[in-house]
Every structure is written in structure tokens, then in C-alpha cells.
Amino acid sequence: MVFSHPSSAISIQFLLVCLSISEMETTTTSSTNSTTRRPILLIHGGAGTISKSVITEKQANQFQSSLERILTSAYQVLLKDGGNALDAVTEAVRLLEEDPLYNAGKGSVFTSAGTHEMDASIMDGRDLKAGAVGGVGIIRNPVLAARAIMEKTPHVMMIGKGAEDFIRDKAPEIELVDPSFFFTEHRYNQLLNVQKENKHSIVLDHSSNPIKVKEEEEKELKEEDKGYLSEKKFGTVGAVALDINGNLAAATSTGGMTNKLVGRVGDSPIVGSGVYANNKTVAVSTTGTGEMFIRSVASYTVSAMMEFGGYSLEKAAHETIFTKLTEIDGDGGLIAIDRDGNFTMPFNTEGMYRGYIQEKDKPNAFLYGPNESNLNK
Amino acid sequence: MVFSHPSSAISIQFLLVCLSISEMETTTTSSTNSTTRRPILLIHGGAGTISKSVITEKQANQFQSSLERILTSAYQVLLKDGGNALDAVTEAVRLLEEDPLYNAGKGSVFTSAGTHEMDASIMDGRDLKAGAVGGVGIIRNPVLAARAIMEKTPHVMMIGKGAEDFIRDKAPEIELVDPSFFFTEHRYNQLLNVQKENKHSIVLDHSSNPIKVKEEEEKELKEEDKGYLSEKKFGTVGAVALDINGNLAAATSTGGMTNKLVGRVGDSPIVGSGVYANNKTVAVSTTGTGEMFIRSVASYTVSAMMEFGGYSLEKAAHETIFTKLTEIDGDGGLIAIDRDGNFTMPFNTEGMYRGYIQEKDKPNAFLYGPNESNLNK
Numbered sequence: 001m002v003f004s005h006p007s008s009a010i011s012i013q014f015l016l017v018c019l020s021i022s023e024m025e026t027t028t029t030s031s032t033n034s035t036t037r038r039p040i041l042l043i044h045g046g047a048g049t050i051s052k053s054v055i056t057e058k059q060a061n062q063f064q065s066s067l068e069r070i071l072t073s074a075y076q077v078l079l080k081d082g083g084n085a086l087d088a089v090t091e092a093v094r095l096l097e098e099d100p101l102y103n104a105g106k107g108s109v110f111t112s113a114g115t116h117e118m119d120a121s122i123m124d125g126r127d128l129k130a131g132a133v134g135g136v137g138i139i140r141n142p143v144l145a146a147r148a149i150m151e152k153t154p155h156v157m158m159i160g161k162g163a164e165d166f167i168r169d170k171a172p173e174i175e176l177v178d179p180s181f182f183f184t185e186h187r188y189n190q191l192l193n194v195q196k197e198n199k200h201s202i203v204l205d206h207s208s209n210p211i212k213v214k215e216e217e218e219k220e221l222k223e224e225d226k227g228y229l230s231e232k233k234f235g236t237v238g239a240v241a242l243d244i245n246g247n248l249a250a251a252t253s254t255g256g257m258t259n260k261l262v263g264r265v266g267d268s269p270i271v272g273s274g275v276y277a278n279n280k281t282v283a284v285s286t287t288g289t290g291e292m293f294i295r296s297v298a299s300y301t302v303s304a305m306m307e308f309g310g311y312s313l314e315k316a317a318h319e320t321i322f323t324k325l326t327e328i329d330g331d332g333g334l335i336a337i338d339r340d341g342n343f344t345m346p347f348n349t350e351g352m353y354r355g356y357i358q359e360k361d362k363p364n365a366f367l368y369g370p371n372e373s374n375l376n377k
Numbered sequence: 378m379v380f381s382h383p384s385s386a387i388s389i390q391f392l393l394v395c396l397s398i399s400e401m402e403t404t405t406t407s408s409t410n411s412t413t414r415r416p417i418l419l420i421h422g423g424a425g426t427i428s429k430s431v432i433t434e435k436q437a438n439q440f441q442s443s444l445e446r447i448l449t450s451a452y453q454v455l456l457k458d459g460g461n462a463l464d465a466v467t468e469a470v471r472l473l474e475e476d477p478l479y480n481a482g483k484g485s486v487f488t489s490a491g492t493h494e495m496d497a498s499i500m501d502g503r504d505l506k507a508g509a510v511g512g513v514g515i516i517r518n519p520v521l522a523a524r525a526i527m528e529k530t531p532h533v534m535m536i537g538k539g540a541e542d543f544i545r546d547k548a549p550e551i552e553l554v555d556p557s558f559f560f561t562e563h564r565y566n567q568l569l570n571v572q573k574e575n576k577h578s579i580v581l582d583h584s585s586n587p588i589k590v591k592e593e594e595e596k597e598l599k600e601e602d603k604g605y606l607s608e609k610k611f612g613t614v615g616a617v618a619l620d621i622n623g624n625l626a627a628a629t630s631t632g633g634m635t636n637k638l639v640g641r642v643g644d645s646p647i648v649g650s651g652v653y654a655n656n657k658t659v660a661v662s663t664t665g666t667g668e669m670f671i672r673s674v675a676s677y678t679v680s681a682m683m684e685f686g687g688y689s690l691e692k693a694a695h696e697t698i699f700t701k702l703t704e705i706d707g708d709g710g711l712i713a714i715d716r717d718g719n720f721t722m723p724f725n726t727e728g729m730y731r732g733y734i735q736e737k738d739k740p741n742a743f744l745y746g747p748n749e750s751n752l753n754k
Contacts, residue, residue, distance in 0.1 A: 117539075128672040128705055134511070134642070135536050155641045156671045159512050160537045162494075162640015263539015264532045265511070272649040272674035294533045295505040297649035297677045304678070309685030328505055 039078035039085075040242045040358045042335040042343055043071060043092050045102045046235045047287045050351025050367055060367055062101060063353050067365035070095040071357040078243055079360060085241035085249035085283070086124050086147075092239035093120070093143040093251040100184050102353075103235025105141055108182050108255025110191040113262050116182040118255050119269040120146045125248030125277035132269035134159040137182075139167055140175040143253045146269070148174060157269060187258070194259040236268055238285025240277070242337045248283035250275045250299070257290075266290025272300035279339060281306045282313060287352065288325070288332010296324045302336055313338040321346045416455035416462075417619045417735045419712040419720055420448060420469050422479045423612040424664045427728025427744055437744055439478060440730050444742035447472040448734040455620055456737060462618040462626035462660070463501050463524075469616035470497070470520040470628040477561050479730075480612025482518055485559050485632025487568040490639050493559040495632050496646040497523045502625030502654035509646035511536040514559075516544055517552040520630045523646070525551060534646060564635070571636040613645055615662025617654070619714045625660035627652045627676070634667075643667025649677035656716060658683045659690060664729065665702070665709010673701045679713055690715040698723045 045067060052060075074092035077083045097105025097120075108116045120142035121132035131150025134157065139145045148171040149158050158166055167174050238252040252275045254268040267273035267290040274290070276299035277283035284299040293299075298320055305316035317336050325332065326348055333347025335354060345354045347369075355365035422444060429437075451469035454460045474482025485493045497519035498509035508527025511534065516522045525548040526535050535543055544551050615629040629652045631645040644651035644667040651667070653676035654660035661676040670676075675697055682693035694713050702709065703725055710724025712731060722731045724746075732742035 130672055134534075135539070153638065153641075154668060155638065156668045157511075157642040157647075158638065158640040159642055160640055162512070162638060164640075166638060166640065261530065261532065261535065261539060261543060263535040263537055263543065264530075265534040265536055270534075270647060270649075271671050272647075272677060276674075291531060291533045294648050295507055297653075297674065297681075300649060300674045300677060301681070304674075304681035305685050308682050308688070311685070 036244050037242050037246050037341050038358055039075070039083070039088075039244050040337055040341060040343060040356065041071060041075050041078060041088055041092060041239065042241070042337060042345065042356045043067065043074070043096065043237070043239045043354065044285065044287050044333070044335045044345070045096060045237050045353030047331070047333040047347045047349045047352035048235075049349065050353065052368065055351075055367065063367055064365050066099050066101055067353060067355045068363040070099070071355050071363035071365065072361055074239070075357045075360065075363075078241060083243060084245070085243040085247045085277075086122070086126075088241040088243065089239040089249045089251040089283075090122065090143060090147055092241070093122075093237055093253050094141050096237035096239070097141050097143060097253055102237045103187075103255045104237040104253040105255075106182060107184055107187065109187050109235060109258040109260075111256070111262050111264075112195070112259045114191065115262065116179065116255060117260075117262065117264075118142045118253070119265055120251070120253035121269045121271065121275040122146045122150060122251040123249065123271060123275050123277040123283075124150070125250075125279040125283055128278060130156050130271045130275070132157040132271065132275075133163045134265040134269045135263065136160065136163050137179055138164055138176050140177045140181065143251050144174045145171070146251070146253075156271065159265070182255075187255075190258045236266075236274070236287035236290075238275070238287060238335060240283040240285050240335050240337050240343075242283070242339070242341055246279065246339060248277045248279050248337060248339060250277040250283040250285045252285045252287075254290075267293035267298070270294055272297045274299060276300045276303055278303055282316075282336050282338045284317075284334055284336045286332060286334040288347075288349070289330050292325055292328050292330025293332065295328055296320070296330060298325060298330075298334065302334070306338070313342045314344055317344045317346050321348050413621050414619050414623050414718050415735055416452070416460070416465075416621050417714055417718060417720060417733065418448060418452050418455060418465055418469060418616065419618070419714060419722065419733045420444065420451070420473065420614070420616045420731065421662065421664050421710070421712045421722070422473060422614050422730030424708070424710040424724045424726045424729035425612075426726065427730065429745065432744065440744055441742050443476050443478055444730060444732040445740040447476070448732050448740035448742065449738055451616070452734045452737065452740075455618060460620060461622070462620040462624045462654075463499070463503075465618040465620065466616040466626045466628040466660075467499065467520060467524055469618070470499075470614055470630050471518050473614035473616070474518050474520060474630055479614045480564075480632045481614040481630040482632075483559060484561055484564065486564050486612060486635040486637075488633070488639050488641075489572070489636045491568065492639065493556065493632060494637075494639065494641075495519045495630065496642055496651075497628070497630035498646045498648065498652040499523045499527060499628040500626065500648060500652050500654040500660075501527070502627075502656040502660055505655060507533050507648045507652070509534040509648065509652075510540045511642040511646045512640065513537065513540050514556055515541055515553050517554045517558065520628050521551045522548070523628070523630075533648065536642070559632075564632075567635045613643075613651070613664035613667075615652070615664060615712060617660040617662050617712050617714050617720075619660070619716070619718055623656065623716060625654045625656050625714060625716060627654040627660040627662045629662045629664075631667075644670035644675070647671055649674045651676060653677045653680055655680055655684075659693075659713050659715045661711055661713045663709060663711040665724075665726070666707050669702055669705050669707025670709065672705055673697070673707060675702055675707075675711065679711070683715070690719045691721055694721045694723050698725050
């Protein structure tokens with residue numbers, strides 16, 4: 001078993017996550033017998049080497065206020081009469097895709113060919129229905145395409161031009177855009193930087209094993225690029241929600257990895273890896289080194305540990321991130337809500353853009369690890 | 378919970394599967410403490426309404442001898458000095474792809490656009506490494522492409538033209554072919570038949586919910602087409618193996634569903650759904666209504682039940698097919714070998730092309746349900 005952090009740091013981190021959950025439990029409806037639940041929404045905007053040493057104060061403030069704004073806005077969906085978890089995660093991820101700060105939708109990173117290929121997924125805990133797109137380039141909001149595939153076809157996953165053609169023909173309400181829509185200068189600079197550093201390599205990411213960071217390369221980067229480059233590493237967005245009727249849903253969306261091979265698909269559109277929702281157990285969305293989340297079937301592992309092993313949400317989520325993911329050198333985190341309204345947001349990286357809301361207009365957003373004081377603000 | 382069969386039939390089926398397993402256990406090395414294992418290879422060639430009423434004797438004999446030939450040949454890999462499970466499943470699936478009887482590689486079904494889009498995957502139980510391709514059209518053996526992606530990139534999954542370009546550039550040992558290579562007359566006739574029956578529908582398959590069979594449509598089919606049409610429904614091939622060193626591996630490959638939407642990807646290239654292998658637990662390959670195997674994360678469910686719930690292989694595989702898959706109206710089956718050499722091949726359809734071999738030149742192949750006598754031949 002290989003940990004990226006000293007085990008003492010992990011213990012502290014886990015302890016604080018648990019404390020955080022305990023605090024929630026006192027304010028949420030946690031009984032399995034109650035027929036209504038206090039609606040809860042969690043979102044994430046990616047994980048990685050997010051710390052005060054690499055993120056400028058200005059960037060931190062941008063992320064903080066963006067997360068709070070999106071939580072507040074998408075939570076309205078849960079409060080509406082008939083508002084349900086599926087609609088809430090759709091709206092939350094759509095808003096995350098719209099914000100160029102995040103690597104999803106507008107703001108997606110570039111492939112090695114200078115193009116954009118986005119992946120997204122959604123799952124409904126009521127009936128285990130799911131939809132996903134992989135490698136799409138002209139759909140403004142990939143999460144809406146994933147939902148359309150779930151609702152309008154007998155399929156779960158569609159990819160590439162076939163998916164785009166389907167959306168054009170059968171879901172005209174979903175906006176298609178010119179590929180230039182996805183151009184953003186900071187992502188283009190990321191591509192140039194990464195290609196400069198890795199010109200002879202098809203090893204595309206700078207994260208830990210098996211996609212190694214070379215320390216000397218990291219040092220060459222301009223200070224102002226470090227935040228974006230670190231954020232690139234695990235750029236994914238996602239949302240999980242519990243609605244008043246006890247329904248769970250999850251959605252995930254990403255632009256992938258800067259300089260990725262054309263055609264590479266990560267865990268974000270993979271049911272069981274990047275997304276999972278089941279009213280009997282839990283809703284999960286992940287972010288991190290996608291390949292390791294695929295190989296560890298990370299999202300569904302949380303659910304399976306709860307269903308077949310009787311684990312608590314906290315234990316299942318912790319084991320998934322700190323044992324299953326970490327032992328294959330995976331980096332990242334997840335957000336999860338269980339059917340009783342318990343929630344958790346563990347990660348084995350320095351930080352994860354994340355937040356929760358369970359009371360109107362009272363969003364709670366975090367960037368750094370639990371050693372930062374804002375976990376209990 | 379909805380069963381496609383009367384429960385009595387299922388009980389008999391399960392009983393016979395168990396008997397079959399018990400029989401195997403007496404002849405396999407089943408101790409967790411032994412350092413070497415008797416090599417075992419299982420293959421499948423798809424599941425569906427395979428019964429004596431829809432398959433002609435000639436077709437049955439073709440499948441029987443093909444399965445026996447492929448088992449015999451691929452088993453040689455396991456017997457060689459240094460022969461390992463990963464090489465054996467690669468070779469078994471390659472041979473299944475080469476035989477036009479099966480819906481994978483040569484013999485793949487047509488999309489609604491009259492093209493071929495194939496999916497394949499492979500997973501190594503030693504280190505949970507995996508590779509997959511989705512929606513590829515010019516790669517003669519998609520399973521070899523999946524393995525190249527596993528071995529030559531930090532990625533797990535690549536799709537479409539990006540995957541094809543990668544193979545052309547970085548794996549020149551893998552044969553690319555003209556799309557016309559995949560033309561077979563019986564598959565083209567299937568497409569014409571299905572399009573005639575479903576011309577106003579994007580509901581593409583004839584199986585049970587949510588891809589309904591209309592009985593009156595079924596009756597219109599020519600008798601001789603029924604075998605191929607039923608075989609089409611769940612056309613996938615796969616292999617699982619245990620080698621002398623206790624390593625497990627799994628591989629799966631498919632042409633998808635006749636008349637599928639361009640861009641549709643089923644469970645075959647999805648780690649956790651169509652394929653899973655972990656030396657700690659089990660190797661699994663599935664075949665059936667792909668979307669339901671995705672939604673139930675079927676392959677990994679077998680492993681998770683064993684790992685987190687302490688289930689036996691038989692119980693885990695049975696619950697996966699007859700509870701988890703069946704309760705969302707999924708049809709199909711799986712083949713699985715656990716780390717102790719126990720194996721099972723359950724399915725909730727009338728038949729599944731399948732077989733096992735654990736002794737040189739002694740293949741055992743089956744087509745129909747356990748109610749047929751050849752299970753214990």
C-alpha cells in the first residue's frame with residue numbers, strides 16, 4: 001500500500017472528515033424510516049495539488065465564490081415543489097460546465113491535437129438508469145447530452161460523432177456550438193506548457209504514478225501557471241444530491257487531461273467508476289487520475305462496500321480513496337451522500353474544490369485539505 | 378423482482394450449475410494455500426434465445442465444434458512454460474473474433490448506418506491493469522488493440538478514430554483492415570431484417586424490456602433467420618483464465634447490437650461491467666443486454682460480493698445474474714473463475730454458447746440451458 005501523504009496526515013484528515021460528517025448528522029434527517037429528507041447537494045470541481053503555495057489568493061477567491069454561487073443556485077432546484085435529485089445534479093453540473101474555471105464544458109482542456117473531447121455521465125438512483133457521452137466536441141453542456149441519452153434511448157453510453165449526431169437529430173433543445181466556443185487562453189497555455197515539457201512522451205499527465213511528475217520540470221513552470229497546471233491534473237466536475245423524497249442522483253463531467261491522446265476516455269463517463277447512484281445505498285461522483293478510478297471501479301466500490309459489507313458511508317468512502325485507490329497509486333477524491341443524508345468528501349490529494357448545501361442560501365465551499373480551518377467554518 | 382423464467386426453472390438451472398461446479402471442484406486445485414493451480418480457461422460466444430427450437434442442428438454443430446476448437450487451441454497458451462492467464466484470454470478472444478460465427482471481429486453485426494463499430498476490453502488480475510477500445514472499425518482484432526492500450530499507454534480506454542490512429546502509430550504489429558473485411562452476408566441480412574421490422578424505431582434490439590420483443594414481429598421471421606437473429610441479440614465473446622501461478626485475467630469483445638445507433642457503446646469495453654479480473658477474487662466476462670450490465674456493474678458485482686460480503690463464487694455469480702441483472706430486466710450471462718479454481722457460467726436466457734477446458738485436448742462446450750443433458754456429458 002502506497003500513500004501519497006504521511007499516514008499521520010491521513011489520520012488527521014480522516015478524523016476531520018468524520019467530525020464534519022458528525023456535525024452534519026446532527027442537523028440532517030438521518031433516520032432510515034422517515035419518509036422525507038432534508039435536501040442536500042454536494043459538488044466538486046476537481047482535486048489535485050490545491051494548496052496555498054500553488055493557488056494565488058485571487059484564484060482561491062474565484063473558486064470559492066464560484067462554488068458558493070453554483071451551490072446556491074442549483075439548490076433552488078431541490079427546494080422547488082417536485083424538485084428532484086436528478087434535476088439538481090443536472091443543473092449543478094451544467095453550471096460547473098458553464099464556468100470556465102473548471103475543466104468541463106467551457107473551460108475544458110485541450111487534447112494533444114489541440115481539440116476538445118469531453119466526457120459526461122448521469123445516474124438516477126431511483127431506477128439505476130444512466131446516460132453517458134464520451135469524446136464529444138460540439139455539445140455545449142455534455143451533461144445534458146448524457147441525460148438525453150438516458151431518457152431518449154435504450155442505451156447508456158454514446159461516443160464521438162454518433163453521440164453528436166444523435167443530439168442534433170433527437171434532442172434539438174440541447175445547444176451545439178462551434179469547436180471554437182471551447183477555446184480559453186489559460187487552457188491553451190497549459191497545452192503549450194505541457195507539450196514543451198513532454199514533447200517526446202505520450203505520458204500525458206504530471207500527476208503521481210504511473211503518470212509521474214518530474215520535480216525539475218515542475219520547477220521550470222512559471223509561478224502563475226502552477227495553479228492552473230495543478231488544477232488541470234484532475235480537472236473534473238460533479239454533483240450528488242438527495243431530494244426530499246429520498247431519491248439520490250449523481251453526475252460527472254470533464255474535459256479530460258491536457259495533452260491527452262485523441263480518443264482517450266477517462267472515468268467520468270463510466271458508470272461505477274466516475275459516477276454511481278442507487279437509492280438503496282449512495283450517490284457518488286469522483287475526480288482524480290481517471291484510469292485508477294476505472295481500475296478500482298471507485299464509485300460503485302463505495303456502494304458495494306455498504307451493500308454487501310455493511311460498511312458505513314464514512315468507512316466505505318475512506319477505504320475506497322485511502323486503500324483501493326491509493327494502493328494502485330491513484331490520486332483524487334470523491335463526493336458522496338448516502339440514503340440517510342450522511343455525506344462525505346474524502347480526497348488523498350492536497351486539496352479538492354468542493355462544497356455542500358443543505359439550507360437555502362447557505363453554501364459551504366472548501367478548497368484545501370482539512371488541515372485548513374475552513375472545514376468547520 | 379422480475380424473472381424471465383418461472384422460478385422453478387431457475388431453481389433447476391441453478392441447481393444444475395451448482396452440480397456442475399461441484400463436479401469441477403473435485404477435479405481442480407481449490408486450496409487457497411497451494412502455490413500452483415491447474416490452468417483453467419472458460420470462453421463464451423454470447424447468450425440469448427439459444428434453444429433447439431430456434432437453432433438448426435447444423436448451426437448447433439458449427440458452434441459446438443468451434444467452441445471446442447478454440448478452447449483446445451487457446452489452452453495451449455496456458456500449458457506452455459511461462460504461459461499466463463493474460464496471454465490465454467487474449468488468444469481465446471482473438472480466435473473468437475476470427476470466427477465469423479460470433480458477433481465480434483469478423484462476424485460483427487452492422488450499425489444502423491451499415492457500418493461496424495466494435496468494442497473490446499482486457500483486464501489483468503495481477504495488478505488491475507486494464508485496456509479497452511470502443512467504437513473501432515478497422516482493427517481486425519479489437520482485443521489486441523485493448524491490450525496494446527493497456528501496455529503502451531497510461532490510459533485504459535480509447536475510442537473511435539483516436540484509438541485507430543494510436544494503433545496505427547504505436548502498435549504496427551496489430552493488423553488494420555479495410556472496413557469491407559467485416560462484411561458477412563448473414564449479418565447484412567440481419568440488418569435488413571431488423572430495419573424492416575423496426576423502421577420507425579430507434580429501439581434496436583428484440584430482447585426483453587426495455588428493448589421489447591413484439592411477438593407478432595418474431596413470428597414474421599423466416600425460420601432459418603431465427604437462429605442468427607436470436608444469436609445477434611446478445612452477441613459478445615469473452616474468456617477468463619486462471620494460470621498455474623494463480624493469476625486471473627479476463628477479456629471481452631463485441632460488434633454490439635444489429636442496427637444500433639452509431640456511437641453506442643455497450644458494456645463490453647467497460648471495466649466492472651463487461652470485464653473484471655482481480656487475483657484476490659475472480660475473473661469475469663459477461664454477455665447480454667449490455668446496458669443492464671452497465672447499470673448493474675455486473676462483472677465487478679461478482680467480485681465485490683466475494684470481497685466485501687464473503688460470498689462464494691457460486692452465490693455471487695447467481696445473485697448477480699438472477700437478482701441484480703434480472704431485477705432491472707437484464708438478460709444474459711457470465712463466465713467466471715475464482716482464485717481457487719472454482720468456476721461457473723450462469724445465465725438467465727435459454728442458452729449461452731460457452732465452454733471450459735482444464736485438461737489438454739479435453740474441451741467441454743455447451744449451447745443450451747442446463748435442462749439439456751450435455752451439461753454433464
